[in-house]
Amino acid sequence: MRFRPALCLVLLVVAFFGAGSVAVAATSPAVTAGVDGPGVVKVTGKLVNRDDTGSAPVAGGTVTVTDASGAKHSATSLADGSFSVEVPFKVGTISIELDETSLPDGVALREGGRNPITRAVSSTLPLTVTFVLGKGDRQTLSWVDQVPQSLFNGLYFGLIISLGALGLSLIFGTTGLTNFAHGEMVTFGALVTYALNVMGADIWLAGLLAAGLAAAFGFAQDRFFWRPIRRRGTSVLAMMIISIGVQFILRNTYQFFTGGRTETYRQYTTPEGHRLGPITFSIRDLVCMAIALVLVVGVTVALRRTRLGRATRAVANNAALAATAGINVDRVIAAVWSVGALLAGTCGLLLGFSQAVKFDLGALQLLVMFAAITVGGLGSVWGAVIGSLLVGTLIEMSTLVIPSELKVAAALFLLIGVLLVRPRGLLGRAERIG
Amino acid sequence: MNRKLIGLAATVAASLLITGCSDSTDQQSTAQPSKKTQIYLVDGNTTQYGDEFKAGTFDGVKGVIPGGKSTDEFRKRLLAADPGLKDFAYAVEAYDSVILTALAAEAAKSDSSKSVAAKMRDVSNAPGDKCASFEDCSKLLKAGSEIDYDGLSGPIDLNKTGSPSAASVGIFQYGADNTYQPVGNETGEASADPVPLPAQEISGAAAPGDGQLVFGSLLPQTGDLSYLGPPMSAGVKVAVAELNDQGGVLGEDVKLVGGDSGDGTPNIAPQEVDKLLDADVDVIVGTASSSVSLSVLDKIVNAGILNISPSVTSPAFDTFPDKGLFFRMMQSDALQGGVLANTMSNDGYTDVAILVRQDAYGQGLAGSIKTSFTESGGNVVATRFYAADSGGFTAEVNAIKAADPDAIALVGFDETKKIVPELIKAGLWMGQ
Numbered sequence: 001m002r003f004r005p006a007l008c009l010v011l012l013v014v015a016f017f018g019a020g021s022v023a024v025a026a027t028s029p030a031v032t033a034g035v036d037g038p039g040v041v042k043v044t045g046k047l048v049n050r051d052d053t054g055s056a057p058v059a060g061g062t063v064t065v066t067d068a069s070g071a072k073h074s075a076t077s078l079a080d081g082s083f084s085v086e087v088p089f090k091v092g093t094i095s096i097e098l099d100e101t102s103l104p105d106g107v108a109l110r111e112g113g114r115n116p117i118t119r120a121v122s123s124t125l126p127l128t129v130t131f132v133l134g135k136g137d138r139q140t141l142s143w144v145d146q147v148p149q150s151l152f153n154g155l156y157f158g159l160i161i162s163l164g165a166l167g168l169s170l171i172f173g174t175t176g177l178t179n180f181a182h183g184e185m186v187t188f189g190a191l192v193t194y195a196l197n198v199m200g201a202d203i204w205l206a207g208l209l210a211a212g213l214a215a216a217f218g219f220a221q222d223r224f225f226w227r228p229i230r231r232r233g234t235s236v237l238a239m240m241i242i243s244i245g246v247q248f249i250l251r252n253t254y255q256f257f258t259g260g261r262t263e264t265y266r267q268y269t270t271p272e273g274h275r276l277g278p279i280t281f282s283i284r285d286l287v288c289m290a291i292a293l294v295l296v297v298g299v300t301v302a303l304r305r306t307r308l309g310r311a312t313r314a315v316a317n318n319a320a321l322a323a324t325a326g327i328n329v330d331r332v333i334a335a336v337w338s339v340g341a342l343l344a345g346t347c348g349l350l351l352g353f354s355q356a357v358k359f360d361l362g363a364l365q366l367l368v369m370f371a372a373i374t375v376g377g378l379g380s381v382w383g384a385v386i387g388s389l390l391v392g393t394l395i396e397m398s399t400l401v402i403p404s405e406l407k408v409a410a411a412l413f414l415l416i417g418v419l420l421v422r423p424r425g426l427l428g429r430a431e432r433i434g
Numbered sequence: 435m436n437r438k439l440i441g442l443a444a445t446v447a448a449s450l451l452i453t454g455c456s457d458s459t460d461q462q463s464t465a466q467p468s469k470k471t472q473i474y475l476v477d478g479n480t481t482q483y484g485d486e487f488k489a490g491t492f493d494g495v496k497g498v499i500p501g502g503k504s505t506d507e508f509r510k511r512l513l514a515a516d517p518g519l520k521d522f523a524y525a526v527e528a529y530d531s532v533i534l535t536a537l538a539a540e541a542a543k544s545d546s547s548k549s550v551a552a553k554m555r556d557v558s559n560a561p562g563d564k565c566a567s568f569e570d571c572s573k574l575l576k577a578g579s580e581i582d583y584d585g586l587s588g589p590i591d592l593n594k595t596g597s598p599s600a601a602s603v604g605i606f607q608y609g610a611d612n613t614y615q616p617v618g619n620e621t622g623e624a625s626a627d628p629v630p631l632p633a634q635e636i637s638g639a640a641a642p643g644d645g646q647l648v649f650g651s652l653l654p655q656t657g658d659l660s661y662l663g664p665p666m667s668a669g670v671k672v673a674v675a676e677l678n679d680q681g682g683v684l685g686e687d688v689k690l691v692g693g694d695s696g697d698g699t700p701n702i703a704p705q706e707v708d709k710l711l712d713a714d715v716d717v718i719v720g721t722a723s724s725s726v727s728l729s730v731l732d733k734i735v736n737a738g739i740l741n742i743s744p745s746v747t748s749p750a751f752d753t754f755p756d757k758g759l760f761f762r763m764m765q766s767d768a769l770q771g772g773v774l775a776n777t778m779s780n781d782g783y784t785d786v787a788i789l790v791r792q793d794a795y796g797q798g799l800a801g802s803i804k805t806s807f808t809e810s811g812g813n814v815v816a817t818r819f820y821a822a823d824s825g826g827f828t829a830e831v832n833a834i835k836a837a838d839p840d841a842i843a844l845v846g847f848d849e850t851k852k853i854v855p856e857l858i859k860a861g862l863w864m865g866q
Contacts, residue, residue, distance in 0.1 A: 045810075046782035050840075057782065081782055117811040125601060125622030125772060128779035130812035138785060138815070141836035153828040252656070260660030261520070262848040263486070264855075270491050273859040282859050355826045356852045360658070364825045399829035405792040405821040407829060 040086045042126040043096060043119075047081040049107045049134040057081030058133060062102040068092030068121060076102075093118050096129045107133055143400055148278040150396045156285055158372075158392020159292045160354075161365060162385045163347035165372040166299060167340030169384035172373070173316040174336045176236045177226070180243040182344060182369065184250035186362025189214045189345025190352035191254060194263055203267040207349050211342055218341020222334050247363070254359035263357045288350045295346060296385055299339065303381060308335055316379065368395070368408065371415045377428030386426060390414065471862045472496070472783060472841040474774055476799055477747070477764075478791075479850035481521055483612040491854065492608035495863075496617075496777060500603045500747070500770045501527060501587050501763070508586060508672075515675070516668040523662060527744035527763035528669030528719065530585035532649060533568050533676070534558060535717050535742055536683045537583055540575050545647040545684060545716050547740040548640035551759050554740075557583050558592045569680050587763055591623075594630045595752050596761040599623060603765075603773040620773045633755030641738065643716070647683045649674065650691045650710035652720030652730070657697030658822060661848060662722045666744055667692075670719055695721035695730075698793075699823065703730045711737050724748035725794035735759045748798035767795075771802025778841050779810050787816040787839035789830060789853065791846035800845050815839050822849055831856040 043065050047058035061077040068090040077083040087094060097116035100109060109115055113132035121127065168182045189210050196206035225246075229239060271282035303309035314322040315332045323329050348362055355361060368391055376387025391411045398410030418425065473495045480497030512525050535550060537557045542549040556562070557571070562580035565571040574581050583590060593599040605618035651670050654663040670690065678687045691713045696702040703721060707730045710718055717740045721727045724746045734741045735757045742761040749766045778786055786807060790800040796819070804814050816837035820830045831853065834842060842862065844850060857863040 044776075044780050046780055048782035048784070050784070055782075055840075082780065114811045119809060123601070123622045125769070126620055126776060128776040128810045130779045130784055130807070130810045132784045132811065132813065136785070138838040138840075140838050146832055146836050149832055150829065153832070157826060157828070255656060255660065259520075259664070260654075260657065262851045264851055266485075270488055270855045270858045272864075273861045275861075280860055285859075351825075354828070354852075354856075356849075358848075360823075361825070364823050396829050399833060403819060404830045404833060405819045405824070408821070408824055 039089045039124050041089050041094075041121055041124055042084060042086050043094070043129065044082065044084045044126060045129040045131065047077045047083065047098075047131060047133060050137045051134040052137060054137060055134075058103060058107055060102060060104065061131075062099040063129075064097050064099065066095045066097070068094060089121070089124055091122055093120050094127075098131045103133070110134060110136060145278060146400055147397070149280060150400060151393060152279045152281060154393030154396035155389060156281075156289055156354075156392075157396060158389035159289050159296075160347055160350045161368055161372060161392055162296055162388035163292055163343045163350070164362070164365065165369040165376075165384040165388045166296060166381065167343040167347070168369050169373045169376075169379060169381060170299075170312075170336050170343075171340045173379035173381075174312060174319075174333055175226070175230070177243065178236075178240045180240065180366065181246035181250060182340075183362035183364070183366035184247055184254070185214060185218065185341050185344035186348035186351065186365065187251070187254055187359065188217055188341075188362075189348030190357045190361050191258070191348075191359075192345070193349040193352060194265060194357040197265050197267065198263075203265055207346075210349050211346050214345020214348075215338045215342035217345075219334055219338040221341070222337035226337070227330060227333070251359060251363055258357075258359050260359060265352060265357070268353060284353060288353060291346070292350060295343060299343065300381055300385075308332070312336055368392075368411055371411045373425075375415055375418045375425055377425030380425070380427040383425055383427035390426075470864065471839060471857075472778075472781065473854070473857065473863055474498070474778060474841060474843045475850065476774060476843070476845050477501075477770060478795065478847045479844065480606060480614060481523065482614065483608075483851070485612070486851070487612050487854075489612065490610045491858070492612040493610045495608045495854075496781075497606045497608070497614060498603050498770060498774045498777060499606065500601065500765050500773075505586070511672050512665065512668045515671045516664055519664055519668055520661075522665045524722070524745040524764075525665040525669035526586040528653075528666040529673045530587045530590060531719050531742045531744050531761075531763055532670055532673035533585060534583055534590065535649075535719075535740065536568060536647065536673075536677050536688065537571050537575065537581065539647050539683050539716075540572050541581075543684065544640065545643035545645060546640040547716050547738055547759065548636055548638070549643070550716065551636055551740045551761075552640075554596070554761055555592050555594070557581050558590045560591070568676060572680065590763065592761060594627045595634055596756070596758075597752060598763065598765050599627065601765045601769040601773075603770055605773070605777055618777075620776065628752065630758070631753060631755060634753075634758055636758035638738070644714070645684060646686045646689060647717070648689045648691065648713070648715045650693055650713065650715030650718045652693045652695045652703065652706060652710065652718050654697060654722050654726075655694040656702075657699065659695075659697045659723055659726075659847065662745070663695075666720075666722060669744070691715055693718075693720070695723075695726050698723070698726045698729065701726070701729055704733060707733050711739065715739065717742065719744065721746070723793070723795055724750065724798060727751075728754070728794055731756060731760060746795075748794045749802065750794060750798060767799040768802045771799050771804075772806040774843060775803050775806035775810060775812075778807060778843065779812060781841070783812070783841040785813045785815045785839050786841045786843060787818070787834045787837055788814060788843045788845065789834055790817065790819050791822050791849070792819040793822070796845050800843075803843050803845070820846075820849075822846070827853050827856050831860050831862070835860045835862055 047061045048055050049058050057080050059079045063083050064074045065085045066072050067087040073085050073087050075083045075085045095116045095118045110132045117129045119127050164186050192210035192213050193206045268284045271284040273280045311327045311332050319329050372387035372391045373384045376383025394414050395407050395411050399407050475497035477499045480499050538550045538553040539545050541553040541557050560582045562582035563574050564582050566584050571581050589600050591599045600623045602621045606614040607617045608614045653666045654660045674690045693706040693710050703726050722745050727746045740759050744763045747764045747767040749768050752766050788800050790796040818830050818833050
C-alpha cells in the first residue's frame with residue numbers, strides 16, 4: 001500500500017507523455033485515378049558516388065524512364081551528376097532504371113540500393129529518383145561510442161543547473177518557501193545579459209552586470225515583497241501559491257517585452273567544436289563549466305567558513321533560536337535571497353549560451369531543478385549540486401535508450417525511484433544546509 | 435571533509451583548464467573531419483536570421499516555403515497596421531483568408547457560416563472571371579458573373595476538402611548574411627480532386643444570417659508560438675480595413691473580434707473559441723499551428739462556424755470530419771515534404787536524417803519527407819523527435835551525429851536558433 005501514490009504518479013506521467021506523443025495519422029486524401037491533364041512531369045536526380053575518398057559526381061550514367069503508357073525516355077547525367085527526363089503526364093506509375101553498365105569503372109550501386117525505382121504519378125509536380133552509389137562514407141557511432149559524449153553533456157548541463165538548484169535550495173532552507181518563481185530569476189539573468197549585449201556591451205561585462213542586477217532583484221524581491229508577507233504570518237503553503245502567481249506575472253512580463261521569440265547573444269553563439277578522444281566540446285562550454293564550478297564551490301565554502309554562512313545555517317536549523325542567539329534573521333534571509341538570485345541569474349546567463357534566450361528559459365528548467373534538489377535532499381547544499389549533476393546526466397544519457405522527446409520524464413523517474421527508497425533524498429539526513 | 439571537497443574541486447577545475455589549453459595547442463591534429471552535412475529547413479524555420487548570428491553561420495543552408503511571399507507594397511500596409519512587425523510569415527495567407535471569405539459571403543448573399551462555406555470553392559476556382567482584389571471581385575459578383583479569386587498568396591484553387599490544390603513551393607538558400615534568396619521553385623497541380631468523406635460535407639440547413647459578417651481571429655498572442663501571431667494579425671487587420679473601405683460586405687461593415695490561440699500548453703484555445711462563439715462570429719480565422727487547430731476544430735465545426743486557417747499544413751486536415759466548414763490557405767505538408775525530399779535528392783544526397791519538433795506539424799511534415807525520400811530510392815538513416823520545451827538539444831544532435839547522415843532536414847520553428855549552434859559544435863555544420 002505504501003507505494004500506491006508513487007505508482008499512480010508513474011501511471012500519470014506515462015499517460016501524460018503517452019498522450020502527447022500520439023501520432024496524428026498522416027493519411028493522404030484518396031485520389032480519383034484516371035484523370036489525365038496536359039503537360040509533362042519532370043523526373044530528376046543526381047548521381048553521386050560516395051566511398052572512403054569522399055563524394056564525387058558521376059557523369060555519363062544513363063537513366064531510362066518507362067512512363068505509364070509504356071514508352072521509354074532516356075537521359076545521361078551531366079558533369080555535375082545531374083540528370084533530367086521529361087515524360088508526358090499520365091496518372092499511374094513510372095519506372096526509372098539506371099543502366100549500371102554506363103557507370104564509370106569503380107562506380108557501382110551500393111548493396112541494397114534500389115534499381116529500377118518505381119514512382120507514382122498523381123500530379124504534375126516534379127519527381128526525383130535517388131540512386132545510391134558507392135560504398136558510402138558514413139562513420140556511424142554505436143550506442144557505446146555515444147556514452148562519453150552524453151556523459152560530458154550531462155555533466156555540463158547538470159553543473160549549470162546546479163547554480164539554479166543551489167539558489168532554490170538555499171531559499172527553501174532558510175525560509176521554507178518552495179519558490180515557483182525561481183525559474184523566472186534564471187530567465188532574468190539571461191534576458192538582462194541579452195539586452196545589454198545587443199545594446200553593445202561585451203558579453204563578459206553584460207554577464208557581470210546581469211549577475212549583479214539579478215542579486216539586486218533578489219534582494220528587492222525579499223525586502224519589498226516576501227518580507228512583508230512573512231511578517232503577516234502567512235503560511236508556507238500560501239506563500240508557495242503566491243510564488244506561482246509571481247511566476248506567471250514575471251513570465252508574462254518577459255514575454256510582453258520579448259514577444260515570445262528565441263533570441264541569441266551576439267557573441268559566442270556558434271563556437272567551434274574541438275575534439276578530445278570521443279568527446280566534442282567548445283572552449284565556451286569549458287569556461288561556462290569553470291564559472292559554475294567556482295561559484296558552487298565558493299558558496300559552499302562560504303557557508304561553512306564565514307560568519308554570514310554560519311548564521312545562515314543557524315537560521316536554517318531554527319530561525320527562532322537563531323534570533324535569540326543574536327542573529328539578525330531578516331538580514332540573513334535578505335543575504336540568502338541576494339545570493340540565491342545571483343546564482344539563479346548566473347545559471348540563466350550561462351544557459352542562454354546553449355539554450356538561447358527566451359521568456360520561458362528558466363521556467364522550462366524549474367521542474368528539473370525541483371527534481372534535482374529533491375533527489376539530493378531538500379535543503380542540503382551538496383545535495384542540490386549532486387542532485388543536479390545526477391539529473392542532468394540522466395536526462396542526457398536516457399536518450400541513448402528512450403526516445404529523446406521523453407528525456408525530461410527520465411529525470412522524474414529518478415525522482416520517484418529515489419523517493420521510494422530514501423524519502424529524504426540522497427543527502428537529506430546527513431547534511432542540512434552546508 | 436572540507437579540505438577533501440576543495441581539493442576535489444580544484445583538481446577538476448585544473449583538469450578542465452588543462453584540457454582546454456592542451457586542446458587549443460594541438461588543434462590541427464584533432465580537427466573535425468572535413469565532410470560537410472547539408473542542412474535543410476522548412477517553412478516553420480526558414481526566416482531571415484540576419485545579424486542574430488555571426489556572418490556565414492547559415493551560409494549554404496537551404497529551405498523550402500510553400501505559398502506566396504508578401505510584396506514590398508503589401509509589407510508597407512502591414513507595417514502601417516503594426517509598426518512593430520519583425521517578419522511577415524503567413525501575412526498574405528491571413529489577408530487572403532479574410533478576403534476570400536468575404537467574397538464567398540458576397541456570392542452567397544448571406545453571412546451565415548454554412549452558406550458562406552458552400553460558396554468558398556465557387557469564388558476561388560475556375561470557371562469564372564479572374565480577379566485579384568476585393569474591389570474588382572465584388573463588382574464582378576454584383577454584376578452577376580462567376581469569379582475566380584487569385585490572391586496575394588497565389589491562385590488559391592481550393593479542392594473538395596478545403597485545401598489549395600495547386601502547389602507552389604519555393605526553394606531558398608541562405609547567403610553569408612544569414613538571409614535567404616530564392617533559388618528555385620517547384621509548381622504543379624494535383625490532377626484529381628480528393629473525394630471528401632461523408633463527414634466532410636456540409637450538413638443541415640444554414641442558419642439565417644444577421645446581415646453583418648463577423649470575423650473572429652484565433653491567432654497566437656501568448657506562448658511558444660506567439661512570434662507567429664503579429665504578422666498574421668496584421669494581415670487580418672489590413673484585410674478587414676480594406677473591406678470596410680470598400681463599403682463592407684453585404685452592405686454592412688465587417689466586424690473583427692480578437693482571440694488568442696496560445697500554444698497549446700496550457701491549451702487556452704478552447705476557452706477563446708467559446709469567447710468568439712459568444713460574440714456570434716461567422717468566421718474564425720486561425721489558428722497558426724496544426725496541433726492547436728486540431729484541438730478546437732471539432733468545437734468550431736460543431737457550432738456550425740466556418741474556420742479558415744492561413745498556415746496549418748498537417749495532412750490530418752485532409753481527412754478531418756469538418757462538416758465542410760474548414761478551409762486553409764496552405765497546401766498540405768504532403769506537398770511541401772515532397773518538394774523538400776526532391777531538393778535533397780536533386781542535390782545528390784542519399785542518406786539523410788530528419789530532426790523533428792514533436793507536434794502535429796512536425797510529425798505530418800516529417801512523415802511526408804520520409805515517405806517521399808524513401809520512395810525516391812534514398813535512405814532515411816535517423817529520425818529524431820524532440821520536445822520543443824525541453825530547453826537544450828545536445829542529446830538529439832548527438833543521436834543525429836551518431837548516424838552520420840549526408841544531409842539533415844530540420845523540421846521545427848523558432849528553436850532552430852538553438853539547434854543550429856549545436857550542429858556546428860558537433861561538427862555537423864560549419865557554414866561555407
